[in-house]
Amino acid sequence: MGKLAVITDLHVDINHLNEPELLLLRDYLEEQEITHLHLAGDIANQADRAIQTAAFFEQRLPTTFHWGNHEMASLTNEEDFEDYREPRFLNFDTVELSSSKVLLGVNGWYDYRFSDMKDQKEILRLKNLFWYDRMIQREGTDPQISQRICSRLAEVLSRIPTEKKIILATHFVPKEEFIIHHTGKYTRWNHLNAFLGSKEFGETLSGFSNIEQVVFGHTHRRFGEQWIDDVLYHCRPFGYYFEWQLTREFVFENQLVDIFNPTKMRGLLRKHQTAFDNYRAVHLLEEFQRGMTVIEY
Numbered sequence: 001m002g003k004l005a006v007i008t009d010l011h012v013d014i015n016h017l018n019e020p021e022l023l024l025l026r027d028y029l030e031e032q033e034i035t036h037l038h039l040a041g042d043i044a045n046q047a048d049r050a051i052q053t054a055a056f057f058e059q060r061l062p063t064t065f066h067w068g069n070h071e072m073a074s075l076t077n078e079e080d081f082e083d084y085r086e087p088r089f090l091n092f093d094t095v096e097l098s099s100s101k102v103l104l105g106v107n108g109w110y111d112y113r114f115s116d117m118k119d120q121k122e123i124l125r126l127k128n129l130f131w132y133d134r135m136i137q138r139e140g141t142d143p144q145i146s147q148r149i150c151s152r153l154a155e156v157l158s159r160i161p162t163e164k165k166i167i168l169a170t171h172f173v174p175k176e177e178f179i180i181h182h183t184g185k186y187t188r189w190n191h192l193n194a195f196l197g198s199k200e201f202g203e204t205l206s207g208f209s210n211i212e213q214v215v216f217g218h219t220h221r222r223f224g225e226q227w228i229d230d231v232l233y234h235c236r237p238f239g240y241y242f243e244w245q246l247t248r249e250f251v252f253e254n255q256l257v258d259i260f261n262p263t264k265m266r267g268l269l270r271k272h273q274t275a276f277d278n279y280r281a282v283h284l285l286e287e288f289q290r291g292m293t294v295i296e297y
């Protein structure tokens, strides 16, 4: 029997993960007898750094990865988005986990259909105002890109023999069940659900009964796991340090705030840097454990 670990949104650069911290994670994966690690995007802002990170883990255990939106901002060739030439890059491709099970990696994309806003021009305007992905240069509109990806996904899935069970890893949200619909003063955030994932991607998956489990991230909100139509979906992104549970516990234990608002944490943590660093050193392993999905196969 083997054990697959999937980690999304490691963000090694934004989280300032240094070598001892990455060693802590790698040692833990080894101790847990993980037989395959897959990094499902947002490993780093630069593709090179993401590849280096995958290579670091592969010194000890078989490792694959695909992109998230963060790496994509550093890509300049169109073919590098979906067909990057690197042996560990797993996109529209499978690795055999056992004789009856494969891991399929797919970056994915978004089609705006999770937004409450229907006007695509207005959605694009918001993207260019607020969203990190405005820096990503690729061919086609977002709905067109997403549609291309869904067609290729259906093609790849139809080539996998039905007796092979599939664990699919992707970066973006495939099902509406994981989209938060805000109310009150946060209602305007519902517009930005446009960039979280693709409804068509989820619909495409529904046509293939050999898909057993799906792991994704990008939300930076941990939903845990949920069964939808006999498929087990997992969402436990590692996320940014100012969103972590350990950070929440640090600020509450030290009575630094009454309400936890991640967007206001960076400045606050800087003011208590040494105490936070010490707290982080003690609790980081727990955060790694919460921010990964382990699947026995």
Ligand SMILES: [Fe+2]
Binding pocket: 009, 011, 042, 068, 070, 218, 220, 239
């Ligand atoms: Fe992320």
Ligand SMILES: [Fe+2]
Binding pocket: 042, 068, 069, 070, 171, 217, 218, 219
């Ligand atoms: Fe992301």
